[in-house]
Amino acid sequence: MQYIPGLAGVPATESQISFIDGQKGVLTYRGYDIQELAEYSSFEETTLLLLFGELPTAEKLEHFDKQLRENRRVKYNIREIMKNLPSTTHPMHMLQVVVASLASFYPSTEYMKGGTENQEYINDVTVKIIAHMGTLVASWEHMRNGYDPIEPRKDLTYAENFLYMLNGQEPDKDWARLLDAILILHAEHTINASTFTTMVTGSTLANPCSVISSAIASLSGPLHGGANQKVIEMLDEIGSPENARPYIEQRLADKKVVWGMGHREYKTKDPRASILQKLSNELLAGKSDKLSESFATALEVEKVCEELLGHKGVYPNVDFYSGILYKEMGFDPGLFTPIFAVARSAGWMAHWREQLQNNRIFRPTQIYTGKGTACYLPLEER
Ligand SMILES: CC(=O)SCCNC(=O)CCNC(=O)[C@H](O)C(C)(C)COP(=O)(O)OP(=O)(O)OC[C@H]1O[C@@H](n2cnc3c(N)ncnc32)[C@H](O)[C@@H]1OP(=O)(O)O
Ligand SMILES: O=C([O-])CC(=O)C(=O)O
Secondary structure (H helix, E strand, C coil): CCCCHHHCCCCCCCCCCEEEECCCCEEEECCEEHHHHHHHCCHHHHHHHHHHCCCCCHHHHHHHHHHHHHCCCCCHHHHHHHHCCCCCCCHHHHHHHHHHHHHHHCCCHHHHCCCCCCHHHHHHHHHHHHHHHHHHHHHHHHHCCCCCCCCCCCCCCHHHHHHHHHHCCCCCHHHHHHHHHHHHHHCCCCCCHHHHHHHHHHHCCCCHHHHHHHHHHHHHCCCCCCHHHHHHHHHHHHCCHHHHHHHHHHHHHCCCCCCCECCCCCCCCCHHHHHHHHHHHHHHHHHCCCCCHHHHHHHHHHHHHHHHHHHHCCCECCHHHHHHHHHHCCCCHHHHHHHHHHHHHHHHHHHHHHHHHCCCCCCCCCCCCCCCCCCCCCHHHC
16 A cells, blocks of 8 residues: 555546646646636536536526526524624634534535535525625625625625626726636536535535535645745745845745645646736736736745756746736735635535545545553552
8 A cells, every 4th residue: 555645646536527737837727728717608507517517508507697696695693603803803714614513504404414415405505605705705804994885786696796796886897807707717627625615614514604614625725725825925035136136046045835736636836826817917017007006026035946847847826917917906814724715615615526426435544653552550559
């Protein structure tokens, strides 16, 4: 029996949802290239594609979109839970707690009898969770600053409503489209750590709100989704392009990782990083002649890392350029990973449903490296 740390390269499931070619830098959802989806699809349509495997008809999309819009409001009692959290609570911790608490409001007794027989419950809770995610994140931004949250609106798309709930102003169409593309790019990524968490928790037939809460916890770590906040903090610390080289050299000498670099699956640049870089470039070019300091610094960090880490197959991942866009859009860094979670709820729900269709509890084995048989000694004899 061979132990593979981090299960690198070990297949833990079969899945039809997405595909990565890590050598060529390709990512597809249900066969559709991510570049095409980011350009032409919407978060709502991509979510349906991930959940059901096909691009929806106009009628199916309209129906799903309507359901999402109707499920944006959260119950008063859920807000009360949020109000009782310290204002210093990181938005990812709030999200983990509050999504877990949804299990009390949307219990799953029928579903928990096992399997996929209660399709209506599965569909309803899928919509409820995805629709609530954006509301919770945008509401907490106001609540943690001492204000009442802004009520969601039904006449806006998912991305527009999120911007509206954050700013209280009519959402700018260009920015909503940009956020929509960002949500599409983050919606799914095969069996990464948080999706694997979803599948492991889901395989015990736990309540889906608990399943997604566990996935949120997994995403929050800085080696996974939490890296996007770390990247912007790092870029701010570097300050300007000329500081990039000494900063990176020192980090590597100290055996520290460079945030937003490296990936288990990609041995070339993450295709999502390339798209986000292009979007940043377009956004910043439209605003001023000069690149923003963060973007210029990021370009220099990428250049230095290619020189120092390229031979190890370490290149920018999705988290490297997203923060620059968020910063430019005026989002607080605490929101970066939660926005990732909002988008990824689509992929998590798709994998949860796929897991249920052919469920077997995850229960791998281990190689025991502890002591041999030991005799219990009473406390006074030790
Ligand atoms: C949405 C996402 O989750 S994307 C990933 C977000 N995470 C980050 O950006 C954090 C920084 N990156 C990392 O820590 C890693 O690259 C991970 C966690 C993403 C992947 O880890 P693994 O697949 O286990 O890669 P592993 O640690 O084996 O790296 C291989 C080699 O590249 C090096 N390396 C990998 N990433 C980095 C990095 N960011 N900075 C410096 N060196 C790195 C490792 O030190 C190792 O070098 P060695 O062979 O000399 O020991
Ligand atoms: O696939 C991974 O390991 C991490 C990642 O990029 C993602 O979840 O989007």
